[in-house]
Amino acid sequence: MIEETLWQIYQHSYFQSTCRVMPCQTVTGHRAGAIISLWNPHGKNLTLAHNKRLERAAMRYLRAQGIAYKRLWGGNEDMSYRELSIFVPCSLQQAQHLSTHFKQLAFYYVSVRERVSLHCSKQTKPMCFISKHLKKRWLVRHGRISLF
Structure with a gap:
């Protein structure tokens, strides 16, 4: 079960490309899919070195399974806290x-219309809608400044 404060943090997440400038449609390809963090499993903050090892293992797993993905950041509104995540075109299941x-x-699940919903991995909590459109939660970087 997810503690309430962590659930609240999840509801206020924003997303950003790992590349300098990339609109959200480039990441999603106008397809439905999931945004899943690869860092800090079980909601526990790990070191950067540990998270990098998890990231490499996840990339090997995805390649071995033939699963397409795009890398992105998920974090707070100013990206002072962020985690490496992936967008995977896939079903909710x-x-x-x-x-x-x-x-x-x-x-997070992004519908074909790019509506963003938050889901508990164990389905112990009902989903809630985060945004009517991914663009409202997508931060675009230009150099060192994020545009909101």
Whole structure:
């Protein structure tokens, strides 16, 4: 079960490309899919070195399974806290499986219309809608400044 304060933090997440400038449609390809963090499993903050090892293992797993993905950041509004995440074009059931596999407590699901919902990986909490459109939660970087 996800503690209430962590659930609140998940509801106020923003997303950003790992590349300098990339609109959200480039990441999603106008397809439905999941945004899943690869860092800090079970909601526990780990060191950067540990998170990098998890990231490499996740990339090997995704390649071995033939699963397409795009890398992105998930974090707070000014990205002073962020975690490496992936967007995977997939069904809601596949999203739950991947989120559980990567030991995450929750994941975001982006519909074809780019509506963003938050889901508990174990389905112990009902989903809630985060945004009517991913663009409202997508931060675009230009140099060192994020535009909101």
